[in-house]
Amino acid sequence: MSFSELLVNFTGKNVEEFTITGFDHLSHQKLLGFLIFITYFLVLLGSGTNICIIVTDRRLHTPMYLLICNLAVVDIMFTTSTSPTMISVLLAEVKTISYYSCISRMYIYHLGDIEECLALSLMALDRTIAISTPLRYHSILTNPRLFLLITATWLIGLGVMGVLTAQADSLPYCQPIIRYVFCDYPAMVRAACVNPEPYWMLPTILGLWLIGAQFIFILLSYVNLIYTVLRLPNNESRVQVFNTCICHIIVVSCYFAPKLVSVLLTRIGVRLNLTERNALLIMATLLPSLINPTVYCLKTKEIRKRLVQILSRKRTAVMKIISSQEESLITPPVRMSYLTSDPNQTENIDTFIRPPYFFISGFIDIPHMEYYYVFLCFVYIISLVGNIFVMMVIYMDSSLHSPKCIAVFNLAFADVCGSTALVPKVLDMFLFSRQLISYNQCLASLFFIFLFLTIQSFNLTILSYDRLVAICCPLRYHMMVTHRSMFQLTGAAWGFAVFLVLLAVSLITRLSFCRSLVINSYFCDHGPLFRLAAPCSDVVPNIVISYLNPSIMLYFPMVFIISSYICITHALFTITLPQERVRALKTCTSHLILVAIFYLPINFTYLLHSIIPTNARIINLSLTLVLPPMLNPFVYVLKTEEFKESAKKLLSKRRAHRAVVSN
Structure with a gap:
């Protein structure tokens, strides 16, 4: 179906569905779809692992790890708003998407983008307080205060996206075409039969706030950290602090790098074609969410140690069950309190941590x-x-x-x-x-x-x-x-x-x-x-x-x-x-x-x-x-x-x- 045929009967009214054409010019669509599918699967696996480890280990219920858990939730939401659309277009060749599905995915995509930036800002604040004022860290940043901060970031994102989505929903659409690879605000504005210039003001303000204010805040926080690290008396303390912050620096770089490249190229007069713009969009969406769980699993000692414990405990549990199977299959012990005269001491008995039977x-x-x-x-x-x-x-x-x-x-x-x-x-x-x-x-x-x-x-x-x-x-x-x-x-x-x-x-x-x-x-x-x-x-x-x-x-x-x-x-x-x-x-x-x-x-x-x-x-x-x-x-x-x-x-x-x- 040609482009002119797709525009027939669309004269300023809201369309029922859009056709995504951002991948039409690619020759190896199946290969790209498979790579996106693998990346999306790894994001779900890695972020889900981080969430499970942090939720199930009470020792990790601290501000730093709660922020990592929040970031993992945002990563899953962020990639889920775009990856299924791209996978269905590339692998299943289903290029149409309903209007309400498109606008809801646009809402979730930009909400995830905002929450990703705010989560990184909170993590920069956490590291700044932990290194600049270590003795007052646990009194300044408590779990209740952190929950209030995280809730505030989500409310800000929901409110901003409510305004942006209402503005997109009010537009008359006369082109059932999305020229990008998924549904986002710029693609929907360009599909409307209006002059797009007045509708860029709110996204521009939002972009200045995210890329400008938040990035400058994170940058200044790390300038302060570098100054604090240089004042430490010995090299071991410096190395320890650097290892604590390096994972966050990697995550921040992966998130802001594609956005800064796009802004800088635009400012110096380099006009990106549709393929290059779509490539930057895909990188900005999938790369941070893929890197985040990998970095935190490999560079964070507590999460890495907990993951090793879980894997090793499964092996030892099997050996315990096998060794105790013959001795224990006589009568089932109904209550462990029968083994001690003090019922309160049963909490310290670990004989049946992994019982051989029920x-x-x-x-x-x-x-x-x-x-x-x-x-x-x-x-x-x-x-x-x-x-x-x-x-x-x-x-x-x-x-x-x-x-x-x-x-x-x-x-x-x-x-x-x-x-x-x-x-x-x-x-x-x-x-x-x-x-x-x-x-x-x-x-x-x-x-x-x-x-x-x-x-x-x-x-x-x-x-x-x-x-x-x-x-x-x-x-x-x-x-x-x-x-x-x-x-x-x-x-x-x-x-x-x-x-x-x-x-x-x-x-x-x-x-x-x-x-x-x-x-x-x-x-x-x-x-x-x-x-x-x-x-x-x-x-x-x-x-x-x-x-x-x-x-x-x-x-x-x-x-x-x-x-x-x-x-x-x-x-x-x-x-x-x-x-x-x-x-x-x-x-x-x-x-x-x-x-x-x-x-x-x-x-x-x-x-x-x-x-x-x-x-x-x-x-x-x-x-x-x-x-x-x-x-x-x-x-x-x-x-x-x-x-x-x-x-x-x-x-x-x-x-x-x-x-x-x-x-």
């Missing part, structure tokens, strides 16, 4: 529960047969190779894996009285059960998005929901689910279990497990994750699904023909049944966990985890016409083949 309690004082476990066994068998049948039908029938069926296949696969991760182990523990589970097996079971539970939730969200587009935007459905976009959504769901569950499991590994080893559940559940370590470990990060993960895994998807069906209901009332309305309702009925079966019991359980008895919680959770995988294939096969027709065709072909063979 004891799964299951149901308490309920007779004949073996019948319930037999019921779970039958449910598991039906679930396996049904979901494998659905996957076979989708795989063997080419007419079902549609974007929606990709999500259905993924849901069936997650159902099979989730049921297999849970039910066989539950049957082995309670039907054959093998309620001891090793430490490593417990964490592995926790990881896989919650991983596939999260995948099921995300898949239902993807299916609701599919229905939303199909009913509300039927003419654009095949353009918006493609095979590529569906693979991207499912791949992102898997990656995000692995990250969330892995974070929860990694926080368990830092805990010491010095008292009870009895898990009051029917599997290694996250909440009952980490609460065992509450008497002798800091479980605040685990509590935060126990509230954060259900919100991301369950509550937010459920809110999105409810909102999508509100939009679908509104769209259905606009359909004049009753037959079309009934047909659309039938299309959505199967998905609504799955949503109700999956979300209602588990959300009630998590929201009311403090007042629900243990036995009721176990029954509710166990049915929530095994019934939806069993019912999913029946709902889709029995309620969806295309599946019924495909299943009938496959069965008839099978019968015909048998008849031919027998004759």
Whole structure:
């Protein structure tokens, strides 16, 4: 499509979507996209590692490391505002982006840019106080004061970007073209059908404040530091202070260098072409966020030491479990306080820092529960047969190779894996009285059960998005929901689910279990497990994750699904023909049944966990985890016409083949 064709029908009104053309002239787009993808992955890995190390180690809850943690959060936000856009353009060849998505990413991008600069200024202030007045450092810069400073920087950034975004949103857009590589304020102003000159005043003031005032402040702070270092009496103190500041100097240089180069070249009259300008933009966005975690891990002794401890502790834990396995598998010690006459001394006992096993309690004082476990066994068998049948039908029938069926296949696969991760182990523990589970097996079971539970939730969200587009935007459905976009959504769901569950499991590994080893559940559940370590470990990060993960895994998807069906209901009332309305309702009925079966019991359980008895919680959770995988294939096969027709065709072909063979 030519540039003139893209401008047709855009006469001063807000466009619905933009086309990003900043990479069109490049010959090796896939290579650049792969490099950006690797860089983005390394940024997430490095910054996420820094955040986890600082959050989980109370010794690092000091102003300096809280500032590093804040910078890591900003780096993740800053790169996430641009990298997915560039990756989708270069690798997936999806060059269009909706108007509201573009303006929201512009907001997050410039907010991240502002917060990055202010975070570096706070870190310069921290180093100045620490070196100039070391004796008064802990009284001047306390954690509460630092939180106020960090909050103030975020409020400043949010306020400034609110004004800038409102100004961009008020513009009339007559060009659906973004000539740069992602959505930022200059690109959106140049896409508007107005004279851009009056709209540069606010960005110019903002740039002078960031590059001028903040950079001069950081520069003056380091001039003061150099003067203070030169007055130190011996060389060892100078070297120590220099090592403390060198990582911050590297980070500051990586952030300001591309911006200063661009400003200086412009001032001396050098006009950069579009390629050079885009290259500077990419460097200014990705380079600081890539360098920051690397520098702080390698140049900061405490973070490096903590990372080495975590890696070495995993090895020693495995050796301890192996050496103590034979001695400890006789009877489970329920309370460590039994080993001492003074219960208060149990906090100092580290015999079971990494216990070789846990004891799964299951149901308490309920007779004949073996019948319930037999019921779970039958449910598991039906679930396996049904979901494998659905996957076979989708795989063997080419007419079902549609974007929606990709999500259905993924849901069936997650159902099979989730049921297999849970039910066989539950049957082995309670039907054959093998309620001891090793430490490593417990964490592995926790990881896989919650991983596939999260995948099921995300898949239902993807299916609701599919229905939303199909009913509300039927003419654009095949353009918006493609095979590529569906693979991207499912791949992102898997990656995000692995990250969330892995974070929860990694926080368990830092805990010491010095008292009870009895898990009051029917599997290694996250909440009952980490609460065992509450008497002798800091479980605040685990509590935060126990509230954060259900919100991301369950509550937010459920809110999105409810909102999508509100939009679908509104769209259905606009359909004049009753037959079309009934047909659309039938299309959505199967998905609504799955949503109700999956979300209602588990959300009630998590929201009311403090007042629900243990036995009721176990029954509710166990049915929530095994019934939806069993019912999913029946709902889709029995309620969806295309599946019924495909299943009938496959069965008839099978019968015909048998008849031919027998004759």
